[in-house]
Amino acid sequence: MDADRSKLESEFDRFADEYYEQLKSRITLSGEKPEYFAEYKIVDIGRELARQGQLRPGLSVLDFGAGTGSSIPWVGRHLPGAHLTCLDPSRRSLEVAERRFPGQARLMYFDGRRIPLADGSFDVAYAMCVFHHIDRIHHVALMSELRRVLKEGAQLFIFEHNPWNPLTRRVVNDCRFDENAVLIRASELESELFAAGFAAAAIRYRIFFPGFARALRPLERWMTWLPLGGQYYVRATR
Secondary structure, three states: OHHHHHHHHHHHHHHHHHHHHHHHHHOHHHOOOHHHHHHHHHHHHHHHHHHOOOOOOOOEEEEEOOOOOOOHHHHHHHOOOOEEEEEEOOHHHHHHHHHHOOOOOEEEEOOOOOOOOOOOOEEEEEEEOOHHHOOHHHHHHHHHHHHHHEEEEEEEEEEEEOOOOHHHHHHHHOOHHHOOOOOOOHHHHHHHHHHOOOOEEEEEEEOOOOHHHHHHHHHHHHOOOOOOOOEEEEEEEO
């Protein structure tokens, strides 16, 4: 796994300084800026936690594969009082995150194997379009690590691009930092989470309407079962 980790770190160190502009240029068909995609994920996490009675001030939150910190401002806005830890195998990306959002999160380097934190450290964890960059042979081991650092009954949210959506596939295929990505079906991700020891999981599909049809987005709350959205997430319970 050391070779895979080194390759991943090198790949994202290479794109760290230009990540935002590269992403912005590749999602023009969506009619949205990168901030939209980062924010909706945190909003969804907040709503799910609220439905389960787990949304409260002071949550300990882990961003696994935080990159250049795109989620940081939205955690502060939608998960009030949360204590955010951002973990990433790219030191350069973490430097960029600190420059963008100084002092707003704890930033930690991750060696790609063991999360350098104690068992039961977090109330909630999430990974935003991270696992499609990681070789499938390492998925279950990393999910088991995420399970280890979660408290009993805590939630893990893994967001991914939906390979069944043609627009998503086009964006990923055209993106330089996704050149080695392998998209994952939601059912495959769910199976991996169960193999890692999670007790329960649920799939939700998201992003059905582009920017020009944003007025229709309130309908998406009734469409999360439909496997045609541009992205999806799997919510798993420890």
